[in-house]
Amino acid sequence: MSANNRIVSIVDDDPGITMFFHEALRTIAGITIFSFTDPVLALEHFQVNGYAYVLVISDFKMPGLNGMELLRKIKDSNRFVRTILMTAFTIDDNLFREYTKMRIINGYLQKPIGLHDLIKEVNTQLDSYEVQKKYPS
Numbered sequence: 426m427s428a429n430n431r432i433v434s435i436v437d438d439d440p441g442i443t444m445f446f447h448e449a450l451r452t453i454a455g456i457t458i459f460s461f462t463d464p465v466l467a468l469e470h471f472q473v474n475g476y477a478y479v480l481v482i483s484d485f486k487m488p489g490l491n492g493m494e495l496l497r498k499i500k501d502s503n504r505f506v507r508t509i510l511m512t513a514f515t516i517d518d519n520l521f522r523e524y525t526k527m528r529i530i531n532g533y534l535q536k537p538i539g540l541h542d543l544i545k546e547v548n549t550q551l552d553s554y555e556v557q558k559k560y561p562s
Contacts, residue, residue, distance in 0.1 A: 432477045433547065434459040436467040436495065437484040437511075446482065449540045450547060456480075464490040468498055475503045479554045480547065482534075485512035493524055500529045505557055507531045507550040511538060 433456045435446045443460035450458050456479070461467035464487050471478055481499050483492035490498075496508040508529065510521075513536035524530045531553065532546050 430477045431456045431479045431551075432459060432474060433457070433480045433482070433551075434461060434467055434470070434478070435482045436461045436464050436487070436492070438462050438464075438487045439484070442484070446543060449543055452544065453547060453551070456551070464492070464495045468495060471499055472502065475499075475506070478503065478506045480507045480509070480550050482509045482511060482547070485510055485514065485516065493520060493530070497524065497529050505554065505561070507554045507557075509534060509546060509550060511536055513537070 433450060435443050435450070435458065437443050437446075440462050443462060447458050447460045450456070459470060461470065464483070467481075468490065471481065478499075481496065483495050485492040492510050492512070496510060499506055499508065509532040510530045511534040521530070525533075532550055534542065534546055
């Protein structure tokens, strides 16, 4: 797969956040960014293009499908895709800990998220994706 076909998606029901993150991530070379305010549409896009996905960044609380369930469905389809869960709320939840332990959730960002922190975490996940594809466990 060429670097230009590597898809990163941002899923948040707040259009301001998806636009802000989309603009920030454009500074990272070799990825194509898709933004979704509807998690169901994001999942449908993933199901069609999952082979090209490298990372999904999802908000936790969204109508229709919460972020943890979206990321679980994505990992069920492609275990190599990296995932970041973000939220403005404190998560003290057994399911969150289980999903982290099972590597359904690979990264976590607490809102409000600084651009430096976002870009750093995305680059970390992209690097992890490359290593994981070369040396699958």
